[in-house]
Amino acid sequence: MSINVLVTGAGGAAGVAVIRSLLRRADLTVFAADMDGWASGLYLVPAAQRRIVPPGAGSDFVPALAALVEADSLDLVISTVDVELITLSERREELAPAVLAAPCADTLNYALDKLSLARQCESTGLVPRTEAAGADANRVDWEFPVFAKPRRGAGSRGVRVVPDRAALEALPLDEDLIVQDLLPGEEYSVDVISDTTQHVIAAVPRTRTRVDSGVSIAGRTVHDPELEEAATRIAEAIGLVGVANVQLRRNRQGKAVLLEVNPRFPGALPLTIAAGVDIPSLVVDLFLGKSMPERLEFRELATVRFLEDVFIDPAEVLVSEHAAHQDD
Ligand SMILES: Nc1ncnc2c1ncn2[C@@H]1O[C@H](COP(=O)(O)OP(=O)(O)O)[C@@H](O)[C@H]1O
Ligand SMILES: [Mg+2]
CATH class of the missing domain: 3.30.470.20 (ATP-grasp fold, B domain)
Structure with missing residues (x-):
């Protein structure tokens, strides 16, 4: 009997790579999901295995996946999307009997918060000095320049080099920044x-x-x-x-x-x-x-990497209310 696996985020590079890998296994039936009907990875699987889901940040996302678990007799759910992961991990029992193939919420929370990650990993001796911007950071005798970035940032947004102490003390306190040794x-x-x-x-x-x-x-x-x-x-x-x-x-x-x-x-x-x-x-x-x-x-x-063009009947393109995240 085939094992039914759903892969979300079929439009992203990671989603496409996961789908392609799993399609090589004869023991799996791969379902592909995305919130956007134009997500390329949907078209790697047969038409009967393509699914449109609500945005991962919305309240109807987990119930929608639970409904797919039931309708498609899914055994396993794999999420390749950042914004879906923490919600899914915290509510994984709602997907039963399917198993969510994701780390536990504690692991995800360390990863989402660069300051708590630094504290959790401190004992490895592999962490640059890291402090919250403001009083904690200002009290340290840093070797300048230092580096500052949002505690909960992604995609290099809001990162900056801090050249000297005056710039350190002038860092905005409303951006939830951390200050770190420059690497x-x-x-x-x-x-x-x-x-x-x-x-x-x-x-x-x-x-x-x-x-x-x-x-x-x-x-x-x-x-x-x-x-x-x-x-x-x-x-x-x-x-x-x-x-x-x-x-x-x-x-x-x-x-x-x-x-x-x-x-x-x-x-x-x-x-x-x-x-x-x-x-x-x-x-x-x-x-x-x-x-x-x-x-x-x-x-x-x-x-090296290049884009590849895939052609499909326009009637095959799934209709969705939502477009893909543009900033990924
Ligand atoms: N302490 C640091 N010293 C030098 N460069 C850094 C430092 N921290 C981050 N960067 C630069 O900023 C980029 C983004 O930082 P990162 O910690 O990966 O956060 P995110 O990718 O979530 O935005 C890194 O890829 C690196 O180029
Ligand atoms: Mg990074």
Whole structure:
């Protein structure tokens, strides 16, 4: 009997990568969902398996998914969308009997709040000094310049270099900023998957050599035990079960330390899959309770990326009330 899996966020790079990975498995029937009828990933699956859902931030989102669980006899729900994750994780029992393939709410909350993430991971010794802007930050004898960013930011919005103490003391207090040691070195994204005992199965570091509108479009995987070890320690510190993307950056001494954690499938997933770690497929097995490998290795591989045109009958395009998020 086939296992029915729903993947949300079918219009995003991560959603497309997850759908493509799962379509390679003969034991799965893949349903694709998005709030926008023009979401490209919908058209990777047969017409009978395409679903329009309400926006993830709305109050009708979880009930709508629960209705799909019932109607489509879903076994597993995979969300690839940031705004959906915390709500789904907190209300996962409403999706029963389907299982939500996402980390627990505590893990997601650490990732959503860069100050609590820094505190939670402090004992790893892999966290740059981080303080709330204002009195806490002003009291520190920083080496300038320092870096400031929103405590709950995303997509590099609101980030800034703070050149000196006068600029530090002039930081606006209404933007909920944190102040951090400046990390001037190279930046890495490490795709991590942990099993149900929070044991890390794979940590695949990659560079983001070219980024277009926040999306990595070229890069390579790198074998670097320091990066793999650092990402593993961070994943353990936040109790990760499932997938997360741990971002690291080298400090003034050249040591790789924590920038932030994105607790979801990254858009650059195809590189990690091609390098030998098929994270979506592993996540399915993990949340279905199958036995997991102890450790998976990857190979060094580079990637470039281009858009691909897919043509469909205009009558096939699903009608939706909502358009995709424009800023992703
Ligand atoms: N402490 C820091 N030192 C130097 N650059 C930083 C620092 N923190 C963040 N950045 C830069 O800002 C970008 C966004 O920061 P990040 O912590 O990843 O938040 P988000 O991606 O959620 O906006 C990073 O990719 C990095 O280029
Ligand atoms: Mg980031």
